[in-house]
Amino acid sequence: MSTPVGRPPTAARRSEEIGSTSLELTSTDRLRTEHNRVPRGIVPLTDTPDGRQRFQDLASIIEWEQSRLSHQIARMTKRGLVTREECAEDGRGAFVAITPAGRKTIEAAAFHHVATVRRLVIDALSPDELATFARLSNLILEQLDNESP
Secondary structure (H helix, E strand, C coil), X not given: CCCCCXXXXXXXXXXXXXXXXXXXXXHHHHHHHHCCCCCCCCXXXXXXXXXXXXXXXXXXXXXXXXXHHHHHHHHHHHCCCEEEEECCCCCCCEEEEECHHHHHHHHHHHHHHHHHHXXXXXXXXCHHHHHHHHHXXXXXXXXXXXXXX
């Protein structure tokens, strides 16, 4: 299989994949295990003004199957972190909404999460490396924004 023109060498692609995955897993695992067990799926609820997402949209955002998310939502509901709300426009649809307790859980963990990312990424790079990292990250994000589905 040939490498498409303009693609980085295989080693560079693997390095990026491993680095991205490792950083995400490390920071997410530490966030969940060390600080009030912030469960996966709750943070995207804070990205909307009303603190809720359609169930299927949330599954898509966190890249989980709906059945797996259903179990997660049940666990978070038992902990009082979210509620499940019926959708008036669509009898089969449902919303997942964050509760005040859910927001408190995220807020309590946020400082520690930021500190972990700072230690693992920001503090590990020189100012020049950080500037390069920011420039490259912005180029990648711009490319992702321009990518058609």
